[in-house]
Amino acid sequence: MFKNNGLERGLREAIASFLDEDLGRGDITGEAIFPATQQGSAVFIAKETMVTAGIEQIAPLVFTCRNPEIAAQPLVADGTRVDNGDLLLRLTGPTRDLLAAERVALNLCQRLCGIATLTARFVEQVQDLPVVILDTRKTTPGLRTLERAAVRAGGGHNHRFNLNDGILIKDNHIAAAGSILRAVAKVRAGNPNRLPVEVECETLAQVEEALAAQVEIIMLDNMAPAMMAQAVQRVRGRALLEASGGVNLENVRRIAETGVDRISIGALTHSAPARDISMEMV
Incomplete structure (x- = not known):
C-alpha cells in the first residue's frame, strides 16, 4: 500500500x-x-x-x-x-x-x-463495461492518503490527489473567468508542465465550448443519462468523458452504459x- x-x-x-x-x-x-x-x-x-x-x-x-x-x-x-x-x-x-x-x-x-467495500460494490456493477470508477477530493481531512488506498483496495482508481496534482476547471472558475474559453486560455498560459486540462460542463452547449477549447477531459456534471449519451455522440472520442454528480449504486450502470470513460463518485469516501x-x- x-x-x-x-x-x-x-x-x-x-x-x-x-x-x-x-x-x-x-x-x-x-x-x-x-x-x-x-x-x-x-x-x-x-x-x-x-x-x-x-x-x-x-x-x-x-x-x-x-x-x-x-x-x-x-x-x-x-x-x-x-x-x-x-x-x-x-x-x-x-x-x-x-x-x-x-x-x-x-x-x-x-x-x-x-470505503473498500463500498468501492467494490460500485466496481461490480460495471465490471463488464469499459469504464473506470474514480474517487474524488471529498475525503476526511488528514486521512486522504489512507482513504484513497482503500479505494484502490476495493478495485477503484484515484482522481487527482490535491489541487497541485491536476487541472480541473469547475463551475466557479468558469463563472469568475467569464467563459470556458477564457478559463482554458488562462490556465494553459500558466501551465508550463502541459498537464491535461479537464473542464466541468453542465450543458451540451458547454460541452461544445470545451471541445472548441480542445481540452483533454470533459466532466459531465449532474447530467441525466440521456444527456450524457448525447454528449458521448458529440464528443466522438475527441476528449475523455467523466461522469460525476448524483451517482449511486442504482444508477451507476445506466451511467456507464452511456459510453463515458470514467465515473467519479464522492460517496466512496464521504459516505461509506x-x-x-x-x-x-x-
Missing part, C-alpha cells in the same frame, strides 16, 4: 498524533490492571462481510507506534473479501499496549474497510459506512 519511506514517516507521525489524542496522559484503566511485563495475544475478527483495507500496514503501524515490541501478523491481504468470523490480524505483545492501541487501530480499519471489526484477547 505504502512503499515510499517519506510517506511512511508521515503516516507514523499522523498515527502518533491519533494515539496521543486517544490516550491523553495514559490509559489509567489498563495500566492499573496490567503490569508492563505482562504479555498477551489478540486477534482482529470480521463481524460481517467486507473487503479489507488497512489490515496489512495501517493496523500493524498503529500497534508498533504504541510499542515496537508488539508483533503484528496480517492474516489477509488488503482487497480480500472476507466473511463474518474470519480472522484478519494476529497480535502479540504487552497486554496494556495492545489495549491502549486497540481503538485507534479499529477506528481506522473499520473506516478503510467501509464503517464495517464491523472487533479485537478479542486470546
